Structures are given as structure tokens and as C-alpha cells.
Amino acid sequence: MTAWHLSDDELDRLIASGELPPERTEHVNGCLACRRRRDGLLAVIEDASGADPGDQARERVREVALAEWGRPAPRFHRWWLAAAAALLVALLLPLTHRSRQPQVAFDPEAVLEEVDTILARDPLTVLASEEVVEAVTSAPGQATEGSTS
């Protein structure tokens, strides 16, 4: 057995990982002073840990966790819905983009102007097709001709 006691560094190593050369471990086993020093420090550390919770608290927390475990996780549903919505938007976006692309820009002023021109030319064209309008407008003359004959 080596005579000298554990250095601070050796004690730190012994406490932290238990890694000491065999002859130093042998010294600790045979040296009351070194064992007291080691055990005193371990005891302080153990006391610093504080008290564990009582059985009631442990059981309460465990039971709540088990009960929650049985239920579906609400967060998962929220994420699932958000992901579904994002997917839907991602799928629809190219479609709306494509349908918009070939369209000519809508100019309300030009449309109104065109409507006004048509109405000015002949108000009936609003109500019927060009063929019908033509037939109606030419009908009186034909009828007169027919009736007179």
C-alpha cells in the first residue's frame, strides 16, 4: 500500500469515474482517512439531492400521464389539419394560375363602350340574336307584301 493520501485530483477522479490506478485504489481501501474524505463528500452530494416526492404525488402524476396517453394528442390533429390545408393550397395554386394565364385582361370600360355601341345601333339585339332581329325588322314589309297579294 502506498503511504501518501489521495490528492485532490485523485479524489475528484475517484468520485467522478472511479478510475484510479490499482495501487491507489488499494490505498483507499486500507486508509481510513481517505475513505472518510471520500464518503463525507458523497454524503454531502447525496444530501444536496433533496427529498424525492411522496408516493401520492408520484401516483397522481403517473395516472394523469397514463390517462393523457390514452387520448389522441391534440397537437397532432392541429398539425395534421394545417398540413392538409397547406397541401390543398399547394395543389390548387397551379390550377388557378393556369386558368388565369390565357385570359385577356378585363377592361370594364371597353366592354361598356361596346355594349353602348350595340344598343345605339339596335336595342333589340340585346334581347335576341342577330337572325331573329333581322327577321323581325324585315317582317312587316314581307307581311304587307303577302297580305296584299
Added chain:
Amino acid sequence: MASVLRTEPTVGPEDERELVRRARSGDRDAVAALLERHELVAWRVCRHLLPAGEDVEAAVQETLLRALRGLPKLAAETGFAGWLAAIAVNHCRDRLRRRRLVSFLPLEGGADEDDAGPVSVLPAPAPDPERVSMARQAVARVRRELSRLPRRQREVFALRFFVGLELEAIAEALAVDVGTVKTHLHRAVHRVRRVAEEALP
């Protein structure tokens, strides 16, 4: 090694693996048995890594729930205690990150020198009042020093001495190598020993 201070009652590895296997398949009794055996791991990690004022009970509950929901991902060979410790550490980090208090608040409430709780460093059978006072001071100083340790050292120290994990299990739980664990642990022990021995007779 005597440094593993607080360990759960030992359970045979075969028994443990069987419980984990049953738990992964959704067996509620097996899950409850695993929690009952190992839940103190979560309690101790949360108590030592969260600052004073943080709701430890809520943190433990959330840790257990995370563990239960992650059961399908638990490999049958993995030790449940180490796995639960890793979840608890990560949960504590999340809480601390949310509160942006990683290194500013003390771990234990107050750590008042007169409120160090029961001490076991007293010489039996009839403790001398002066030694009792000194021992209490040592415990209070150690608690205060623990709260000042860098986060990683604090985690390693708590997992080793308060949870009782082996170095390899700590390395696995923190996703670092064993050498890193040893380095952090050695530094933490050095600081703790210094303050404890200053106060001890």
C-alpha cells in the same frame, strides 16, 4: 463504485426487456409498471435541472407523456431509465429555452443555509451541534455551486449522482461520447468538492 448514490431497485434485464416489449405493443399494465419503476428518474432530473419556481410536477408529467408517446420508437435493448432520462433532460432544456433562463436562475429554491434539510454526513450516534451546522452549510454550498455549474456539467452531475446512471448511459442520454462525460463530470466534481470541503470540518 460508491458514487452511484441513488438507484432504483434492480430489475433483471430480461424482465425489463419483456416489460419494454409489452409496453411498446400498448400493454397498459406493462407501461404502468415501467413508469412506477423508473419515474423517479424524471422527478430527479426535472428537480435538478429546472430553476426554482418552475413547476416540477408539470414537467415530470409532460416528460412521462412524451415517453409514453415515444414508446414505439424505443428499441427493446435500450435501457428504459436512460431513455427516460434523455427525454427528461430534453424537456427541461425546452422549458429553459422557452423561458430563456438557461444559466441565470438557481436550481434549488433559495438554497438557504439554514434550510438544507436532513443531512447524513453527521457522525453517528450523537451528532455534535457544531458539526450538524457545518454539514448543513456544506450541503447548502454544494446546492448553490450546482446551480452555478455550466449547463452540461450540471446535467452530467445530476444524471450521475442524483439519477445514478452509469457513464455510458449518460453519454447515450446526452448524445455525447464517454470521454466528454468524464471531462464534464471531473470538472463538476472538482468545483463541488472544493466548496464542500471548505465548509466541512
